[in-house]
Every structure is written in structure tokens, then in C-alpha cells.
Amino acid sequence: MANLISLELVSLVFGTTHVLDDVSVGVLTGDRIGVVGVNGGGKSTLLRVMAGLQEPDSGRISKQGGADGIRIGMLAQEDALDPVWTVREAVLGDRPEHVWAGDARIRDVLTGLLGGIGAEAMGGLESRVGPKSGGERRRLALARLLVEDPELLLLDEPTNHLDVEGVAWLAEHLATKRPRPGNATVAITHDRWFLDAYATLTWEVEGGAVSAFEGGYAAYVLAKAERDRVAGVVADRRANLMRKELAWLRRGAPARTSKPKFRIDAANALIADEPAPRNSVELASFASRRLGKDVLDLEDATVVLGDRRILDHVTWRLAPGERVGIVGVNGAGKSTLLRALTGEIPLTSGRRKVGKTVAIAHLTQEVRELERFEQWRVIEAIEDVRQWTTLGGKEISAGQLATRLGFPGGRQQSRVGDLSGGERRRLQLTRLLLTEPNVLILDEPTNDLDIETLTSLEDVLDGWAGTLIVVSHDRYLLERVADKQLALLGDGKVRDLPGGVEEYLRLRAAATSAPARSAGSRPSGIPSTPASEPTSSPAEVREARKTMARVEKQLSRLADREERLHGEMATKATDPVALADLNAKLQAVVAEREELELEWLEAAEVVG
Incomplete structure (x- = not known):
């Protein structure tokens, strides 16, 4: 494997912040690197330095073949497409049709990102770039880069504005279609599923340094946990030594003046490489108001916007404490469904019922909600909701809360208009949680949030006592915090x-693979009625309920058996023969449990 690009002792300072501090990294041919780190930690700057768009203050950058060697392409967070271009010019340049139409790789890009060779999803190849939405322009810029296929591909948040399908397609394309001799990809991402599916190496940018970990997100988490464990052992040893040295140095004024210099140097050495405290984020779990038995119901609800029927006679009843994840293609009506639930848009027909004790908080995709606070300080925007709150049984001020949420000291005095996208999103969440809702509706909550903040958010949602509805293209988040998933498939129905x-x-x-059908017909594999409106007979429903009850009892017994096996394995950890036998029994229990869970899900679908 050849080295495509190397950074040697590269440093870059913005103001008083060392964004990059003597960084030495390299990209080899065949590498698929995921870049993670907190918002504002220097990830985008690192890519800009690699792309030659940002000159470092010091250090050396070497590229294969010298200055005129490898081609480098970068997807920045702001696209640079000319608004007068057509979709054809933006993505395909001046390539003749017989060239790009005959190239399977280019056809795959057009299908995966733009909806096919005719780019129907983008209004056709001859439509102009200018009127496109930000998400559509983002897809066009990404498609342009993938068509050009440079040796070194640098992507800054490529999954932004992609739905679940788009993220899955991009991960597969980068992992299977693009890799070949001489190519490499580096992608900044906060999408943990994408990171696992795509990356062979993970870089963490933190405190001006870049640390490398083999593998994707799962491997990175394990390696980081082990590194932190070792660091904890070292820190404990360091703390013990420091206590001894400090005690020795404090033993009386006369003694201090006569201390041997080497002992003072030894004490100073203990703290010489002590890292600065991290700007950590701790999203707090606020007390939620108690929910009654009725939450939110849509009964035979229809929503028509213009000539589009977004919801078509949908019946959906939310239970107290229910945790639902919603997926669907862009434009299928996910945000509309949420707004119908909250009452922000009226139903064309049908009925919306709200429980008496329900207090709804709705995190939308629009950071424009903070526009009226542009000239306010961060602390003022938080105090606008509440100046004092109770956490862990203790009353804390808005300033103390802001510190826990990653706005320490002087950052609390920053203007809201000067915050980064991730910080603005975090401020939105803070204001939302401070209202102490018992129904939390999150529309694409992962936008602009780094992995550390996402992990903190998931920790909050784990302890959420109310009802939770999440729309997201982040598969990791959906599967992590939601107990069930629903889909909007573009036909106006809601499907379990x-x-x-x-x-x-x-x-x-x-x-998408089914042959074309007449208008109004449904694709194969998709039932003509939504799961929320079951068509099973009463006898079938009764039988399915019996099956669910039987399976639940069997699952309970299996859980007890699994727990006992874990206990036995812990007591016989030093006996490899016994451990192997117990592990075989455990695997059999797991396999049986998975079969029962599938049987329960099939019965639940009949019940509806």
C-alpha cells in the first residue's frame, strides 16, 4: 500500500486555540477512514489542510507524485455549485451521454443519490441547480464528486440530508464500488451506523491531536474504553505520587527552603503532561410531568397539502411511555405527521385527541427557532425558559446547568448568533428539556450533533419517563432509543x-425494483392497509393474543435461565472445559430466544 498523503508535525492556531498541534498522520491507498470528535474540535480544519484549502502554521504536507500528483476532491459543508448549471452540468460535466450512460459506476451514483439516469427525483437532468433545496444541492455536490472519482476523496458530513436508504447506499458504494488500487476515502461523520459499515480506520480529533483506532465505531468504542481504563490506572498512580510529593513539599517553611532540587523537579514532572480538562457535555434528565392514560390519538386522519395527500385515513394511538422511531423517504411526510400530532397543522379530515395532562415538546429541524435570540447571550437564552431547575434532588442555577451542557465560563457569554451548528442544536435541546415535557417529539435530532453529545442524549432518553417519538435517518439512534419502528412509504399510510x-x-x-404499475397501485411487498388498521378476523386476533401470552412466558423462563448461565460462567471463569460447555448452552438459549421473539412479532402484527 502506497502513501497518498502525509502530514508531518502540522500545527495550526486560531486565536489562542491550537486546532492542530504537531499532528502527524498519513492516508494509504485502500484506506477508508472515519473522522470523529466534538463539534469545533478541528475535524473540518484537518480535511481542509489535507485538501490544500488551508495553509498550516507549521509542518510539512507530502502528496504522492508531488504537487501535481494525486487528484483530491472534497465535499465541504457548503456546496460550491453554480446556480445556473443544470443537473447534468453539475453532476456529469461535459461527459457525452454514451460515456456516462455506459458506465455502471456512474449509473449507480445517479440511481443511489438522484433517483435514476433521468434524475427524476431532482426534476430531470435539464432542471437548474439554483431553485433546488439545500438537501438537493448537497446530494448533487456529493454525486458530482463520486462521478469524478478522485484518488483521495475527502467528505465532510456526507450523510447530512440523506435518508436511511441514502446512507445505506453511500456506505455500500464507498465500501464496495469505490475501493481499488490508488484510491482512499476520508469522511467526517457523526453517523455511527455509517461509520461501522464504511470505515476500516477511525481517527479521533481531540485537543489538537489525532488518535488512530483500527476499525469502525464499535471497534473505536472498545479501544477507547480500554485506553481510558489504562489511563485511569495511570491517573490513580499519578495521584498517589502527587499526594506524597505535595505532602513532602509542605512540611514546614524552613524545610521547604532546603528541599533538594531534584525532588521539586520530580513533583513538577508529575503534572507536566497533565491534560487540560475536557469541555465535556452532560445532557441532564429533567423531571417530566406525569402522564395520564390518554396521550395522543389520530383517528381516521387525512392531511392534504396542495395536490398531495400526505396522510390518508391514518389511525394511530400513542400509549403512555411508548417509544417510537419513524423512518421514510425524504418527502414522504414524516415531519408533516409530527406536526399533525402536535396540532401545528390542521387535519383535512379525521380527529385528533390529546390527553388532559399532556405537555408536548417538539424539536424541529429548523434552527431558525433561535433566530430571535441571535443577539442574546447563551446564558440569557437558557434563563429565558427557567433560571433555576432541580437535578438529582438539588436546585441548580441556569449557569451551572449551562456548564454541564458544554457551555463553560466565557462560552456562556457568547452570542447565540456566533454558536456553531452543533452548539445551536444543543441549545435547542437544552431549552426544550427545561420545559419539562412528558411527550417528546424529535425531528432529526442528530443533525449537527457530535458523537459525544449524541451519546449523552441517548443516556437522557434511556431514562425518559414520558412518551417519545423520533424521526431520524440515524439507524443507530433509532435502534438504540426506540422500542418499535414505523415507516412512511409515500402512500399516505403508516406501517409497523x-x-x-x-x-x-x-x-x-x-x-424500486418492481415493474412499473398503473397510477394508484401499490408496490409488491407492501400491504394495501396500514398496520394500524388490521384486517385480521376476530378469531385470528384472539389466537394471536394467545400466542403472544405463551411466548412471553417462555421468554421470561429463558431470561432466568440465561441469567443463571451467566452466573455459572462467572464462577467457572478459570475452567476452560466447563466454560466451553456453559457457552454452548448459552448460545442455544440465545438461538431459542430469537426464534420466540420472531414468533411474538408475527403474532403482534396480526393483533395490530
Whole structure:
């Protein structure tokens, strides 16, 4: 494997912040690197330095073949497409039609990102770039880069504005279609599923340094946990030594003046490489108001916007404490469904019922909600909701809360208009949670949030006592915080997904690969009625309920058996023969449990 690009002792300072501090990294041919780190930590700057768009203050950058060697292409967070271009010019340049139409790789890009050779999803190849939405322009810029196929591809948040299908397609394309001798890809991403599916190496940018970990997100988390464990052992040893040295140095004024210099130097050495405290984020779990038995219901609800029927006679009842994840193609009506639930848009027909004790908080995709606070300080925007709150049984001020949420000291005095996208999103969440809702509706909450903040958010949602509805293209988040998934497939219905996101992708694949149908017909594999309106007979429903009850009892017994096996394995950890036998029994229990869970899901789909 050849070295495509190397950074040697590269440093870059913005103001008083060392964004890059003597960084030495290299990209080899065949590398698929995921870049992670907190917002504002220097990830985008690192890519800009590699692309030659940002000159470092010091250090050396070497490229294969010298200055005129490898081609480098970068997808920045702001696209540079000319608004007068057509879609054809923006993506395909001046390539003749017989060239790009005959190239399977280019056809795959057009299908995966733009909806096919005719780019129907983008209004056709001859439509102009200017009127396109930000998400559409982002897809065009990404498609342009993938068509050009430079040796070194640098992508800054490529999954932004992609739905679940688009993220899955991009991961597969980068992992299977693009790799070949001489190519490499580096992608900044906060999408953990994408990171696992795409990356062979993970770089963490933190405190001006870049640390490398083999593998994707799962491997990175394990390696980081082990590194932190070792660091904890070292820190404990360091703390013990420091206590001894400090005690020795403090033993009386006369003694201090006569201390041997080497002992003072030793004490100073203990703290010489002590890292600065991290700007950590701790999203707090606020007390939620108690929910009654009635939450939110849509009964035979229809929503028509213009000539589009977004919801078509949908009946959906939310239970107290229910946790639902929603997926669907862009434009299928996910945000509209949420706004219908909250009452922000009226129903064309049908009925919306709200429980008496319901307090709804709705995180939308629009950071424009903070526009009226542009000239306010961060602390003022938080105090606008509440100046004092109770956490862990203790009353804390808005300033103390802001510090826990990653706005320490002087950052609290920053103007809201000067915050980064991730910080603005975090401020939105803070204001939302401070209202102490008991129904939390999150529309694409992962936008602009780094992995550390996402992990903190998931920790909050784990302890959420109310009802939770999440729309997201982040598969990791959906499967992590939601107990069930629903899909909007563009036909105005809401469908249950017992098989989760994988089932949704299978349904979409079946729909797109099916032959063309007459207007109004449905793709194969998609039932004509939504799961919320079951057509099973009463006898079938009764039988399915009996099956669910039987399976639940069997699952309970299996859980007890699994727990006992874990206990036995812990006591016989030093006996390899016994451990192997116990492990075989455990695997059999796991396999039986998975079969029972599938049987329960099938019965639940009949019940509806």
C-alpha cells in the first residue's frame, strides 16, 4: 500500500486555540477512514489542510507524485455549485451521454443519490441547480464528486440530508464500488451506523491531536474504553505520587527552603503532561410531568397539502411511555405527521385527541427557532425558559446547568448568533428539556450533533419517563432509543416494522425494483392497509393474543435461565472445559430466544 498523503508535525492556531498541534498522520491507498470528535474540535480544519484549502502554521504536507500528483476532491459543508448549471452540468460535466450512460459506476451514483439516469427525483437532468433545496444541492455536490472519482476523496458530513436508504447506499458504494488500487476515502461523520459499515480506520480529533483506532465505531468504542481504563490506572498512580510529593513539599517553611532540587523537579514532572480538562457535555434528565392514560390519538386522519395527500385515513394511538422511531423517504411526510400530532397543522379530515395532562415538546429541524435570540447571550437564552431547575434532588442555577451542557465560563457569554451548528442544536435541546415535557417529539435530532453529545442524549432518553417519538435517518439512534419502528412509504399510510430498519430497506428495495404499475397501485411487498388498521378476523386476533401470552412466558423462563448461565460462567471463569460447555448452552438459549421473539412479532402484527 502506497502513501497518498502525509502530514508531518502540522500545527495550526486560531486565536489562542491550537486546532492542530504537531499532528502527524498519513492516508494509504485502500484506506477508508472515519473522522470523529466534538463539534469545533478541528475535524473540518484537518480535511481542509489535507485538501490544500488551508495553509498550516507549521509542518510539512507530502502528496504522492508531488504537487501535481494525486487528484483530491472534497465535499465541504457548503456546496460550491453554480446556480445556473443544470443537473447534468453539475453532476456529469461535459461527459457525452454514451460515456456516462455506459458506465455502471456512474449509473449507480445517479440511481443511489438522484433517483435514476433521468434524475427524476431532482426534476430531470435539464432542471437548474439554483431553485433546488439545500438537501438537493448537497446530494448533487456529493454525486458530482463520486462521478469524478478522485484518488483521495475527502467528505465532510456526507450523510447530512440523506435518508436511511441514502446512507445505506453511500456506505455500500464507498465500501464496495469505490475501493481499488490508488484510491482512499476520508469522511467526517457523526453517523455511527455509517461509520461501522464504511470505515476500516477511525481517527479521533481531540485537543489538537489525532488518535488512530483500527476499525469502525464499535471497534473505536472498545479501544477507547480500554485506553481510558489504562489511563485511569495511570491517573490513580499519578495521584498517589502527587499526594506524597505535595505532602513532602509542605512540611514546614524552613524545610521547604532546603528541599533538594531534584525532588521539586520530580513533583513538577508529575503534572507536566497533565491534560487540560475536557469541555465535556452532560445532557441532564429533567423531571417530566406525569402522564395520564390518554396521550395522543389520530383517528381516521387525512392531511392534504396542495395536490398531495400526505396522510390518508391514518389511525394511530400513542400509549403512555411508548417509544417510537419513524423512518421514510425524504418527502414522504414524516415531519408533516409530527406536526399533525402536535396540532401545528390542521387535519383535512379525521380527529385528533390529546390527553388532559399532556405537555408536548417538539424539536424541529429548523434552527431558525433561535433566530430571535441571535443577539442574546447563551446564558440569557437558557434563563429565558427557567433560571433555576432541580437535578438529582438539588436546585441548580441556569449557569451551572449551562456548564454541564458544554457551555463553560466565557462560552456562556457568547452570542447565540456566533454558536456553531452543533452548539445551536444543543441549545435547542437544552431549552426544550427545561420545559419539562412528558411527550417528546424529535425531528432529526442528530443533525449537527457530535458523537459525544449524541451519546449523552441517548443516556437522557434511556431514562425518559414520558412518551417519545423520533424521526431520524440515524439507524443507530433509532435502534438504540426506540422500542418499535414505523415507516412512511409515500402512500399516505403508516406501517409497523416488526423487523425494524432492515425490513424497511427490504420493502423499499422491493418497491424500486418492481415493474412499473398503473397510477394508484401499490408496490409488491407492501400491504394495501396500514398496520394500524388490521384486517385480521376476530378469531385470528384472539389466537394471536394467545400466542403472544405463551411466548412471553417462555421468554421470561429463558431470561432466568440465561441469567443463571451467566452466573455459572462467572464462577467457572478459570475452567476452560466447563466454560466451553456453559457457552454452548448459552448460545442455544440465545438461538431459542430469537426464534420466540420472531414468533411474538408475527403474532403482534396480526393483533395490530
